[in-house]
Amino acid sequence: MSEKGPENEPAETTKVTDDDVVEDPQDSAADTDRVAEASRWHVALREITTGNALVAVLSVFLAMFFGSLMILFTDADVRYGMSYFFARPSDTFIYAWEAISGAYVSLWRGAVFNDLGSTFHQQIKPITETLKFAAPLTLAGLGIGLTFRAGLFNIGGRGQMLLGGAAAAFVAVKLDLPMIVHLPLAILVGALVAALWGGIAGLLKALTGAHEVIVTIMLNYVGYYLVFYALTRKSLLQAPNSGNPKSSPMPESAILPDLLGPKFNLHAGFLLAVLATFLVWWILNRSALGYRFRAVGENPAAAKAAGINVGLAYFSAFLISGALVGLAGVNQVLGSVTDGATSGLDAGIGFDAITVALLGRSRPFGILAAGILFGAFKSGGFFMQASESIPVDIVLVIQSLIVLFLAAPPLVKAIFRLPSKEA
Structure with a gap:
């Protein structure tokens, strides 16, 4: 059995404690600023996603979505395309796109700016009518x-x-x-x-x-x-x-x-x-x-x-x-x-x-x-x-749907998976 010499003795391990670590004050301040900045953005995002303003905007979006479905159901071309949907489904989608886009483009032209107008007066008159109403x-x-x-x-x-x-x-x-x-x-x-x-x-x-x-x-x-x-x-x-x-x-x-x-x-x-x-x-x-x-x-x-x-x-x-x-x-x-x-x-x-x-x-x-x-x-x-x-009653339906969704904020938040304020 060989004797242990100094060279054979196990090396001593030094235990480093938190007190022995010297932090750079500048690094600590930078970390604090980053955390505060992240917290501010998190709070802002939380306010946006749980606030009433976003619910109102999404209520309008949902109302216009369901209004689009009603436009499809009342459009003669879409119903015609549906009659032979399985033979040529692309026609139905084309008719559907033309019905919805045509409706909302005409809504824009009648409410904001009519690019089909031959004079500047005719082009901007829709926005003046909107403000009048x-x-x-x-x-x-x-x-x-x-x-x-x-x-x-x-x-x-x-x-x-x-x-x-x-x-x-x-x-x-x-x-x-x-x-x-x-x-x-x-x-x-x-x-x-x-x-x-x-x-x-x-x-x-x-x-x-x-x-x-x-x-x-x-x-x-x-x-x-x-x-x-x-x-x-x-x-x-x-x-x-x-x-x-x-x-x-x-x-x-x-x-x-x-x-x-x-x-x-x-x-x-x-x-x-x-x-x-x-x-x-x-x-x-x-x-x-x-x-x-x-x-x-x-x-x-x-x-x-x-x-x-x-x-x-x-x-x-x-x-x-x-x-x-x-x-x-x-x-x-x-x-x-x-x-x-x-x-x-x-x-x-x-x-x-x-x-x-x-x-x-x-x-x-x-x-x-x-x-x-x-x-x-x-x-x-x-x-x-x-x-x-397109029947003008569609617009009345959209307005009514806006009221419906505004009256049920939890429904809107559930559809879009928005967090609640308690979350």
Whole structure:
């Protein structure tokens, strides 16, 4: 057995601890910055994928997808191709592509830019028509959205539009004033009457707890018959030489001026909608009144415990909402393309505004964007029907589907596998 010498002894191992490692401060700071940057992007991505804005966009996408399926089912060429699908399937796909692309291209040409127009005026006229239709939708949508933020549901847009439009028409046809006074006075009176009409629901809600949905629905009927009565009485609104429920045409001094000249139908009503958007944004985000609206909308009991007069907030919200919706009626009556006030001046906008407010998530600039989108649907739908023989009702179905998907965010998130906020 050989003796172990120094050369045969096992080498000693040195155990390195964390304390023995000297980190470079610059490397540590760089790692911290990278982690913070990654965290910021992760949070941003999480906000995007779980936020309401993305759900709204995807709701529009899904609605247009199912609208495309309806276009296929109603297209004669597609049905013809399906009759011999197994003999030559390519024909069916070609017909399907032509039907869908033709529909949405014509929708674009009727709503944004018509590249087939022979003059620049004809090419850009679609976008002006879209903005014209968007103005009353935005104004009414702002009114509905404001009540949403206060925890209320104003479904009385029709009655408020009718009263506001009729009041503006009364001032326009009964008074003879210079334009600098006549037009602002007609707008102001229309907004004020509609505000008072909307305030009835707010007052009943504040004093008695009456449900605003039922009250505003009933007020729609009352408002309609009041306006109809006024339009059948020559002492009120009926045109002197007419037996129909219709007012005289608005005088020049009380008509909203054109923005781009007589070749276009776009008038100052759109500017009114843009100004109202900024005003509502300021009220909701920069004023004490808007803070009270939002607090009451989030939790009325907590707001009351914090000293906020909940009843007064309800009443104020309906006053402002009624004025905004009434401006939509004023826009309809005093617009440069109107022939006067009728009992159908609301044109369904009072109910379409609910969809606009939902799509805009009750945010002023979101409502403005939603109003322009629905204005594009309305303007492009007529062109699509004329050029492609596609029923304009398809556009109404798309709008209804948007509401359906907006009402079910979990369904949209499940379809696109979006994470939830709790994830």
